[in-house]
Amino acid sequence: MTDALLSAKGLRVHYHTRRGPVRAVDAVSFDLLPGESLGIVGETGCGKSTLGKAILGLLPPRTKVEGSLRFRGQELVRLAPAAFRRLRGEELALIFQDPMTRLDPLMTIREHFVETLRAHDRKLSEDAAADRAAKVLRSMGIPETRLEHYPHEFSGGMRQRIMIAMAVVLRPKLLVADEPTTSLDVIVEAQILEILEALRRSYGMSLLLITHNLGVVAEVCDRVGVMYAGKLVEIGPIADVFRRPIHPYTQGLLASTIHMGTTELRSIDGMPPSLLAPPPACRFHPRCTFARDVCRAEEPEKVEFRPGHVAACHFGRDFL
Amino acid sequence: MLDVRDLQVHFPVKMSAIQAVGRALVRQIRRGRTDETPVRPVVHAVDGVSFALGPGEILGLVGESGCGKTTTARAVLRLLAPTSGRILFEGTDLASLSEEAMRGIRPRMQIVFQDPHAALNPAMTIGQAIQDPLLIHREVAAAEAKEATFRVMEEVGLSPPEDLFDKYPADLSGGQKQRAVIARAIILRPSLIVADEPVAMLDMSVRARILELLLDLKARHGLTYLFITHDLATAKFVCDRIAIMYLGRIVETGPAAEIFREPKHPYTKALIAAVPVPEPGRPRAQALPRGEVPDAIRPPRGCRFHPRCPVALPTCGWEGRDFVDYLEDRRLNPETARVDETRIGRPTAWTASGLVVHRAARPDLAKLEEAVRSVLALAPAPLREAVTEIDVSAGEVAVRFREPEPLEPRPVAGRSVECLLY
Ligand SMILES: Nc1ncnc2c1ncn2[C@@H]1O[C@H](COP(=O)(O)OP(=O)(O)OP(=O)(O)O)[C@@H](O)[C@H]1O
Numbered sequence: 001m002t003d004a005l006l007s008a009k010g011l012r013v014h015y016h017t018r019r020g021p022v023r024a025v026d027a028v029s030f031d032l033l034p035g036e037s038l039g040i041v042g043e044t045g046c047g048k049s050t051l052g053k054a055i056l057g058l059l060p061p062r063t064k065v066e067g068s069l070r071f072r073g074q075e076l077v078r079l080a081p082a083a084f085r086r087l088r089g090e091e092l093a094l095i096f097q098d099p100m101t102r103l104d105p106l107m108t109i110r111e112h113f114v115e116t117l118r119a120h121d122r123k124l125s126e127d128a129a130a131d132r133a134a135k136v137l138r139s140m141g142i143p144e145t146r147l148e149h150y151p152h153e154f155s156g157g158m159r160q161r162i163m164i165a166m167a168v169v170l171r172p173k174l175l176v177a178d179e180p181t182t183s184l185d186v187i188v189e190a191q192i193l194e195i196l197e198a199l200r201r202s203y204g205m206s207l208l209l210i211t212h213n214l215g216v217v218a219e220v221c222d223r224v225g226v227m228y229a230g231k232l233v234e235i236g237p238i239a240d241v242f243r244r245p246i247h248p249y250t251q252g253l254l255a256s257t258i259h260m261g262t263t264e265l266r267s268i269d270g271m272p273p274s275l276l277a278p279p280p281a282c283r284f285h286p287r288c289t290f291a292r293d294v295c296r297a298e299e300p301e302k303v304e305f306r307p308g309h310v311a312a313c314h315f316g317r318d319f320l
Numbered sequence: 321m322l323d324v325r326d327l328q329v330h331f332p333v334k335m336s337a338i339q340a341v342g343r344a345l346v347r348q349i350r351r352g353r354t355d356e357t358p359v360r361p362v363v364h365a366v367d368g369v370s371f372a373l374g375p376g377e378i379l380g381l382v383g384e385s386g387c388g389k390t391t392t393a394r395a396v397l398r399l400l401a402p403t404s405g406r407i408l409f410e411g412t413d414l415a416s417l418s419e420e421a422m423r424g425i426r427p428r429m430q431i432v433f434q435d436p437h438a439a440l441n442p443a444m445t446i447g448q449a450i451q452d453p454l455l456i457h458r459e460v461a462a463a464e465a466k467e468a469t470f471r472v473m474e475e476v477g478l479s480p481p482e483d484l485f486d487k488y489p490a491d492l493s494g495g496q497k498q499r500a501v502i503a504r505a506i507i508l509r510p511s512l513i514v515a516d517e518p519v520a521m522l523d524m525s526v527r528a529r530i531l532e533l534l535l536d537l538k539a540r541h542g543l544t545y546l547f548i549t550h551d552l553a554t555a556k557f558v559c560d561r562i563a564i565m566y567l568g569r570i571v572e573t574g575p576a577a578e579i580f581r582e583p584k585h586p587y588t589k590a591l592i593a594a595v596p597v598p599e600p601g602r603p604r605a606q607a608l609p610r611g612e613v614p615d616a617i618r619p620p621r622g623c624r625f626h627p628r629c630p631v632a633l634p635t636c637g638w639e640g641r642d643f644v645d646y647l648e649d650r651r652l653n654p655e656t657a658r659v660d661e662t663r664i665g666r667p668t669a670w671t672a673s674g675l676v677v678h679r680a681a682r683p684d685l686a687k688l689e690e691a692v693r694s695v696l697a698l699a700p701a702p703l704r705e706a707v708t709e710i711d712v713s714a715g716e717v718a719v720r721f722r723e724p725e726p727l728e729p730r731p732v733a734g735r736s737v738e739c740l741l742y
């Protein structure tokens with residue numbers, strides 16, 4: 001596993017708030033290989049976006065980050081903001097749910113690209129930059145005639161394409177996509193997923209896809225990590241996790257997802273805990289139907305139950 | 321119980337939507353001027369929609385954002401005035417009813433919104449919010465209202481009601497808030513509930529419980545639901561019948577089980593195929609429809625789905641702007657872009673006007689005509705075959721398209737489909 005592109009070891013992110021630390025990411029470890037796509041799933045507030053922001057160096061100041069996060073051998077935890085800025089774009093890139101928040105309404109698409117490209121290569125001429133922009137936009141089905149248009153002149157799906165084009169124009173090694181299709185309709189969503197897939201294949205880029213949509217993960221990802229209340233409770237190859245989930249939370253999440261084959265409604269009792277004071281030991285124990293004394297007393301260790309399939313549950317063996 | 325006929329809702333474009341027109345105009349000016357934008361543009365949000373809903377039935381209105389689902393629902397509830405059409409509810413036509421007369425009907429039809437957060441007044445306790453309709457519509461004593469409120473709270477799973485009655489929305493989870501909204505909707509014992517994306521904002525592990533509650537209440541009180549959703553999986557599980565909407569029209573409607581088993585309309589097929597399924601290794605949807613839903617200010621001629629339809633016919637409504645779009649497409653390929661630039665001119669040089677698209681040519685009309693012919697020869701077959709003539713006169717080249725075949729819903733395999741293939 002020395003050749004991981006990104007390697008998280010015991011990563012902790014605690015937000016500083018008036019009511020105390022919010023333990024949004026707690027002791028999270030995983031590897032991401034070059035060219036691989038890893039999905040991160042979980043319900044609202046489980047820390048998915050926080051994990052993404054930690055990788056990109058976009059956490060608010062005063063946030064406590066501990067543990068290790070190595071990207072191509074370089075430690076990202078406590079990396080200086082200037083170094084992070086350079087890394088973003090050239091090596092690391094991101095796309096968000098709402099592209100409008102990242103596009104300047106007063107700038108044309110051409111200006112956006114020229115600015116992005118020249119921030120990383122001062123010597124690049126404006127024409128050369130526009131050329132590169134035209135090329136990557138074309139590969140996403142946007143003719144270069146639209147380079148002179150402003151963001152509001154595009155539909156939601158087009159804007160997301162432009163965001164992706166801007167994110168990948170510098171050929172990053174890793175793309176972090178936080179709910180990239182959540183606000184889109186299914187057909188446009190499928191178009192965007194297709195583009196992400198094609199990019200990953202042709203650029204050999206790794207993808208960290210953050211979403212609450214299990215269907216999207218199943219279509220796009222090689223592996224998937226499941227987060228619950230700041231913990232990465234299970235991670236493994238997509239087929240194993242979806243067909244033979246080990247952790248009771250993963251089992252519940254899969255069972256409660258309404259999909260085209262749903263014949264019976266299921267749900268998980270209770271609600272996710274506040275991350276100001278998460279339950280001790282196994283954080284899922286108040287909602288877990290299998291919980292026993294040991295679950296309330298000791299934090300379960302991560303165990304590799306199958307090759308590459310890791311879960312943190314005291315009774316994982318029972319679910320094999 | 322509810323019978324909607326030829327419902328039309330057109331919005332004059334105002335304030336925020338002005339920007340949309342500006343956008344459409346700028347786009348048209350840039351890609352070829354057009355003289356068909358109406359002077360006073362209207363959004364054809366709902367454009368001739370008919371459906372019927374029997375007692376105890378759940379009808380799903382399904383479609384992408386902006387297809388007119390919510391507008392249809394709001395018109396049914398008379399939260400907005402329909403432009404034309406009939407809305408027969410329990411024998412009364414609501415379309416033309418006065419606001420005064422509507423007041424007597426309102427308690428019979430209630431709505432559950434998507435966002436329970438926004439639907440509850442943060443300054444009102446949960447109990448007050450739930451009993452509010454009772455105090456407005458029925459003259460009941462405070463004690464009696466409270467008792468009735470406790471009863472519905474129990475019924476929707478807000479228990480113990482004594483504890484929750486005085487809580488504020490901020491103290492409740494999303495799922496609990498939606499329960500409160502549902503309680504408020506059923507306290508007057510309506511017969512029709514319009515549920516507008518009732519679980520879209522809730523987390524996966526909570527959605528099932530809210531749907532269960534809705535189904536349970538229906539069984540218990542014989543409620544009828546108009547269920548609006550963009551989530552096909554939810555529609556499939558919940559609805560008895562569904563109506564698939566596209567740009568203000570219902571394109572396919574019938575029993576949910578039939579439609580999901582074998583969709584007939586090309587749009588329904590595309591929608592169902594595009595839904596991501598949490599089943600690793602499943603082959604991906606092939607041949608997605610191109611592009612996105614167009615502007616409802618100037619919906620495409622003929623079948624509104626024709627610019628995106630993978631199986632369109634020459635008779636489906638091809639028109640001038642489809643030719644301009646085709647020229648745009650050719651610009652995605654650097655090779656054809658370069659060739660077209662000199663021979664055909666930029667897409668913006670062309671003016672689309674209804675079934676015709678034309679361009680003035682100086683100096684050599686014959687050359688332009690030849691270029692148009694050679695480009696058209698490479699166009700997708702339905703577009704190419706819809707061309708009736710290439711007219712060279714008066715210093716311009718005009719490409720003319722045939723009139724679209726009239727389109728109407730037809731019975732197909734136990735449902736109704738609006739598509740020329742049937
Ligand atoms: N800037 C912040 N300051 C304090 N707490 C925060 C901040 N950002 C997020 N949190 C908290 O951290 C936890 C994790 O949030 P995060 O946004 O990472 O979750 P998420 O899994 O991305 O959720 P969603 O699915 O809603 O996007 C939540 O409890 C959230 O309230």
Ligand code: SF4
Nearest residue numbers: 282285288295313314
């Ligand atoms: S450790 Fe115990 S409480 Fe936690 S998931 Fe496993 S069985 Fe449930």
Ligand code: SF4
Nearest residue numbers: 623626629636739740
């Ligand atoms: S009428 Fe049918 S075939 Fe023609 S464009 Fe519409 S959906 Fe496609």
Ligand SMILES: [Mg+2]
Nearest residue numbers: 048049050178
């Ligand atoms: Mg998030």
